[in-house]
Amino acid sequence: MSSQLRGTNARGQSKRSILKRLLGQKAYLISSLKNSRELKIGDYSFPGKTESECRQFTMLLFLLNTAIECLENGVTVTRRNVYYQNVELFRSQYAVDLSLKKLGEALKIDSSLTGIVPGSKGLVIGALRLKCVHPECEVDCSEITVLPGKPVEAKLTADLDSILIVEKEAIMHSLVESGYHQNNRVILCGKGYPDKATISLMYILLHEIEKRPRVKVQIAVDADPHGLDILRVYLRCVPQQYYNRIEWVGSKIDHSKASEVISCTEGDRKRAINVLSTLVDNCNSEWHNHWQSKEWCTQLQRNLFFNAKREMSINDILLGARNV
């Protein structure tokens, strides 16, 4: 447990000092209860004047207890998990995030050190070691690894042939089962729209391969407006000098896959038009000239013209990678 408590923040707070403050608050609440005094966490009191004040206090209390549990046991829990532990109370993910911020302000503590962490979604596998600062750790990624936080450094432990970014976790698992990652390949998965940690790792890896012109970063997303928008989010974060290192390997809607498609929904159609507009509005910008944007627009137009979309399959990637 001691090693877990070592991390300190800019204000000089350590996990140990935060735990102390949290326990102090808990003891204060218990004594208030015993002495029939009003319960208070900072400016928030119980029972408040309205139902919403009452609910706000309950959320803070829930988070206080969760944070104490995490710090005492040296574990972390994601904000997403906290939300699922009491959906009825929080009602939205946003309420968890906001209440955690309020708890931090009320107790004057750094809420990022409470052990309640933003859910990291990114997954990575390959011959590399990652170094993170929040939380401070170094992890080996020879197995599928959840990014512990925003990585600051990636050390390649073997030669590297290519880096593959996939939209879906299921595809990543299938690829790993087929041994795809064993041929000096790194696979990164953002599980839908990538979070900051995933984007940071992509950025670090791009920097890492700067002196290895052979190595490409391939991106595989679904052949639907959602997937093509995710592709846009990744590309938006790629610095200009790396455009020629990025390849979009699918999936696409084409003639051999006619039986694999499903109909678009109303939402798909709206999103397709939005993404298409965004691409066209950017058609004079640098990345548009460097990149396969014409084919990209065509895919979105086909989503609309066919009223059809297609999920990526592992074969798209295996065949796409072979063609390179």
Place this chain on the structure above:
Amino acid sequence: MSTQYLVSVAHRDCHESDIFSICCSQYGVFTTSGDGSIKFWTYRHPADINTNPADGATVAGKGSKLESNDSKLGYHHLGISPNQQFLGAASFTGALQLFAISAPADDTKPPKLSSILSPDDSPMKECIENYVWAFQLAEYDLGHDSGSLPILAVITVDHQLTVFDLEEGSQIASWSVKSKDSRKGYPICLDVSPSLGLVAVGDDDGTVHVYSLHTGRSLLSLTGISRKAIRSIKFSPDGTQIAVAGDAGSISIYDVKDAAGEQVALLNGHGSDTWVFSLDWSSSGDYLLSGGYDGNIKIWDARTTECIATHSEADHSSAIFSLQWTPIGPRRSYQGFVAAGSDMTLRIYRLAGQ
């Protein structure tokens, strides 16, 4: 049939992306694409190409780009009015642009397009500036020697079929095209039969809806066995039959006379997983043209239901999105058909020996 068709000219790279729609006029053919431009091509083999026309020359696209407000997001449907005076182009933004066509001075020049605006504050203006998917310009026969009315039939992204008086901009009829499960289905294609006053819509869920302009009511609802998307629907020239095709790969012909709705023919020939994107009846109603995802174009004898010709000039990995017979009109000087699709090549076929 002893008649044979040959590629007269193949214009390659006519557009910068998929050619989603072509439209034959008495002057020549209009094409449009995801690249957002509208172009014009003559049927005749261009005189300035120094090859033997009989060989079916392949030339780099030498069409005329027409002055129009280009659509940034690209166009997907084109249509011309039967009197050859108006052209419509629907874009991915949901807007339908209408143009007046000025006839060219001679056969070697392209016609001119000028944008026309719908009457202000008309129901048509609101609709066609925002929600159009597919449309058809047609003439509605009023009967009793009252002449005919130019109409515009549109299917919209919110599942409505609406028919407008093209000149007044007023609404003549409107129907909601919805499946039982409102989350499913999407109207993909439509056609108007002027003689019987019918409008047919093909839906993504495999249903064909036929409505009557005379009564304002739904006349028929045909549910295919396959429940696969319908991508093309065309009334026979006399309006008594309707040809329907789509993702099932086969083409069904239904009798719509007296609201019978009976299937009278099933044309099998395209593969069962080939999407048929486009159909067209010859003006006599004797032949049906079809093309789809396998790149093949087929000509069918509508009476015997036999496939009498298959053209596979397009690569099999490219799709035919749109095809049409050249019209027989007062200025007819060419017999054949035209097809285009994802290979960005426009192929003009002519009757052999012509």
